[in-house]
Amino acid sequence: ICIALLAGNLWLAIYLLIQRKVSFRQFAEEMANFTVLSLLFVNTPLLLGFALYFVGWHSLSSVMDQVRFFRERLGRYSLKDYVRNTLPLSLAAIAGLAGLVGIQSSLGMGFNIGAVFIFISVVTLPHMILIDQLYQELPVI
Structure with missing residues (x-):
């Protein structure tokens, strides 16, 4: 289920970027946050x-x-x-x-x-x- 949630979030972010609902900068910032938070949640209680x-x-x-x-x-x-x-x-x-x-x-x-x-x-x-x-x-x- 964790991988499905990660994939779903990544897909949504890419979709919003392609649809020009977010700028590339916003996308990059969200991907950085997404990566750090994913690592945090996977590696901590x-x-x-x-x-x-x-x-x-x-x-x-x-x-x-x-x-x-x-x-x-x-x-x-x-x-x-x-x-x-x-x-x-x-x-x-x-x-x-x-x-x-x-x-x-x-x-x-x-x-x-x-x-x-x-x-x-x-x-x-x-x-x-x-x-x-x-x-x-x-x-x-």
């Missing part, structure tokens, strides 16, 4: 590979899009401004997750990955709504 992908690719590109969005709306807006604005809620989410794990531990439940994913889902829903609105307003580059 599932959760570690996902964590590295989430922080290294998904989050970083999303942060840069958000900074670009606020820069277009506010004029001057830096990564430092973004960190200053997002840090309080980020710390609150981390504290909430730590509290959940602490409560589980104090009740003798041990570490429950299912509860962690439920917590992440609850935190993610408002984030998804806001990011969707941002991408609807952000011009395509």
Whole structure:
């Protein structure tokens, strides 16, 4: 199934290039990302590979899009401004997750990955709504 997914992604990327839906530069960048991520996922345990992908690719590109969005709306807006604005809620989410794990531990439940994913889902829903609105307003580059 892994080879089928890799082949399907490669076919789609080539198709989009041939149809001129993406530039050669975009195609090359996506192929580089595709290669690195494929190697990452094949050579690491599932959760570690996902964590590295989430922080290294998904989050970083999303942060840069958000900074670009606020820069277009506010004029001057830096990564430092973004960190200053997002840090309080980020710390609150981390504290909430730590509290959940602490409560589980104090009740003798041990570490429950299912509860962690439920917590992440609850935190993610408002984030998804806001990011969707941002991408609807952000011009395509």
